[in-house]
Amino acid sequence: MRRRSLLLAAVPAGLVTLAGCGDGKSDSSKAGVSPSGSVSAAPPPKTVDAPLPAITAGTKFGEKPVVAKGPGEPSKNLAVKTVIAGSGRTVGENYFIRADYLGQIWDTGKVFDNSYDRKQPLVMQLAQGSLIDGWRYALAGKKVGSRIEIAVPPNLGYGPSGYPKAGIKGDDTLVFVVDLLEVYDSKSSVKGKPVAQSDPALPTVATNTDGMVPKVTVPRTAPPKKLVSTYVLEGDGPEVTAEQAVLCQFQGLVWDGGKTFQRTYGSGRLSQISIARMQQVVKGLAEGLTGKKVGSRVLVVVPPDLGYGDTPPGGGVVKKGSTLVYTVDILAAM
The missing domain is CATH 3.10.50.40 (Chitinase A; domain 3)
Known part of the structure; x- marks a missing residue:
């Protein structure tokens, strides 16, 4: 279990902002982290x-x-x-x-x-x-x-x-x-080394590093039946562990039609994803990020049995049996 800094409030380590699992609406809820002392009001102190x-x-x-x-x-x-x-x-x-x-x-x-x-x-x-x-x-x-x-x-x-x-x-x-x-900040992207995208059965992902949305092109073929996790841009930072959270830019799409159901790129915010908590929501995304290097852009294709399966969030583009496609810029591990 990672040790929390004394600068932060003593809350369970899994309660970080969890974006990337929802019904297409941005999850702007906070982690419940707050200073242990009082919060100062404006104007700034001398x-x-x-x-x-x-x-x-x-x-x-x-x-x-x-x-x-x-x-x-x-x-x-x-x-x-x-x-x-x-x-x-x-x-x-x-x-x-x-x-x-x-x-x-x-x-x-x-x-x-x-x-x-x-x-x-x-x-x-x-x-x-x-x-x-x-x-x-x-x-x-x-x-x-x-x-x-x-x-x-x-x-x-x-x-x-x-x-x-x-x-x-x-x-x-x-x-x-x-x-x-x-x-x-919200315009941050990873700066990893581009990795060849040569498998025609997988989506291709743009390698722009301007903080804007990387274009994802989903092939018009049947999706893979097993979890896929591969580098688009490979960084040189430490590998993410299952006990950590990651600070990231991300987007989630459905394989059929390539429609986006959630993203932070271009939204004016970043996301914090707890790997442990994500295991309970979209297990495939948690497994796909574990072991990947900080500073990388990762493509994760999640089959239904490791995604939402037959219980998708209501009202969005994710349906029963949807295969999910994620791109994640791992900016830092926490």
Whole structure:
């Protein structure tokens, strides 16, 4: 079971936004993830650039940092410093970020969480209600490739209740070092290497990487009776496991007629798909994504017995016995 970051609320790991299984309408429901502390209201809080503890070791981008205890009394404002300036894309409100981080308590220097040891960066949306507000305000406007140091006062962290399980009290100021690795928005696509599509019995999928809908051409032949999962663009990231969720762009079509029943490409949003939960909805899609590399576009053809079978969602183009065709851009694993 993957370990959730302490920056997120303690909800079951399977409850992420589940798009790609429905009746043709976009599933815009949220995961139930919310900050453990209070949610700040507009306008944004005042930010200052000091005081902040010294980073005494692990000073390069991507290295696990060692951070001194806080020098004296912390500011009551959000303190933010760009330690290393990156030159990548700028992080915007509601974008998803992928980042490594270390968090510790100002007064004691006690580290309560870090992603470097787990070798699994955080992937999360920079949005109100998704993670603590100190991060949301501190990271907006920063560039990929940057290392940011942040001191988060209690009202922008976990609030007066703190986070007892992590040893965080309600009056603790928290110190974070964050390495911004990547950013994703609704126009993101994977950049994998094109793979030859030479089987005339399978759909062909366009290889555009502009975030728009890749055209899918379904052959006018009988669909395969077994699950098909193959690369259209092959990335070089880690393989997706059955315990993870993926951040992705996707579309779903029916084989007969090639009509689309759901998609995120061009919709202004991304999707988070829990592999474990998808096993209970469209088993073939879950199996087709498991083991595929992050950074890839995958074609998955799901026969009826691994799809909706004789119980399709009502009112849409998916009928009893429909074979389903999915294209999925696996942007990140979570």
